[in-house]
Amino acid sequence: MRFIVFLFILILPTFGWTQDFAEFFKEGTQHYTAKEYDKARDAFAKAIEKDPNNATALTNLALAQFQLGNKALAVGLLRKVLTIDPELATAQAGLKFALKQIDLKDLPHQIETYESVHAKLLAPIPVWVYLILTALFLFITGWTFLTYMGRRRQALSAEKAPPSPPLMGFVFALALICSLGLLSLKLYDSTIVRATIIEDRVSMQTAPGESQVALLDLSGGMEVIVKSTEKEWSQITYPGSLTGWIKSSSLIVTSGQ
Numbered sequence: 001m002r003f004i005v006f007l008f009i010l011i012l013p014t015f016g017w018t019q020d021f022a023e024f025f026k027e028g029t030q031h032y033t034a035k036e037y038d039k040a041r042d043a044f045a046k047a048i049e050k051d052p053n054n055a056t057a058l059t060n061l062a063l064a065q066f067q068l069g070n071k072a073l074a075v076g077l078l079r080k081v082l083t084i085d086p087e088l089a090t091a092q093a094g095l096k097f098a099l100k101q102i103d104l105k106d107l108p109h110q111i112e113t114y115e116s117v118h119a120k121l122l123a124p125i126p127v128w129v130y131l132i133l134t135a136l137f138l139f140i141t142g143w144t145f146l147t148y149m150g151r152r153r154q155a156l157s158a159e160k161a162p163p164s165p166p167l168m169g170f171v172f173a174l175a176l177i178c179s180l181g182l183l184s185l186k187l188y189d190s191t192i193v194r195a196t197i198i199e200d201r202v203s204m205q206t207a208p209g210e211s212q213v214a215l216l217d218l219s220g221g222m223e224v225i226v227k228s229t230e231k232e233w234s235q236i237t238y239p240g241s242l243t244g245w246i247k248s249s250s251l252i253v254t255s256g257q
Contacts, residue, residue, distance in 0.1 A: 021050040037067040055085040072220025076196030076252035083255040104221045115239045130183040137176035144169035193226040193256035204244035208233035215244045
């Protein structure tokens with residue numbers, strides 16, 4: 001598992017945290033490098049209690065879980081990391097590696113346009129990127145048309161032919177509309193509750209409760225959408241496929257919380 005060790009070394013802390021967090025993180029690091037993965041897992045879990053959204057600690061916890069054989073849980077944790085910080089290279093590489101190590105069998109399903117957009121344009125890109133792009137295109141579009149209106153006013157005052165409408169202004173306006181659309185989708189997507197199956201295999205049922213009719217089997221590492229919860233049961237759907245119920249303990253929520 002040299003690749004996992006290499007990833008771990010890359011994400012050693014390089015900045016200060018709260019004292020309790022730093023102590024637990026340091027303890028986890030020491031146990032991990034000593035290959036005491038169960039102790040490393042416990043230490044990183046305590047660190048995360050102090051800072052639940054710390055992407056570095058979550059990544060290290062995922063690597064410890066992977067070394068302990070909990071590969072599906074590691075996949076879920078890494079997906080949670082990438083929800084917090086989509087650009088964290090170590091989590092991206094770790095997720096790609098972990099997915100190759102598990103027997104992830106795809107199910108027959110329809111390819112949904114929205115899920116394709118989610119995978120290619122929404123999940124990998126932070127919301128601040130779309131905010132900056134939208135603000136930039138808004139400024140350029142406004143400046144272009146204000147400049148055009150000023151030139152047009154001057155031409156009319158001098159009784160000259162008005163200038164042609166700015167072609168680039170319309171191009172930037174179209175880019176602004178696209179950017180606004182993607183920003184809206186990104187904000188909407190952040191409200192969708194997504195989770196990862198953390199058990200090796202679990203049956204999706206027609207209704208919550210024991211001994212219900214099984215619809216199909218889901219394997220560990222699959223990403224599903226959580227529709228609702230009822231006590232210890234969750235109604236989930238595999239995008240483009242069926243909707244059913246599984247125990248909430250079989251899931252780790254990765255986004256939309």
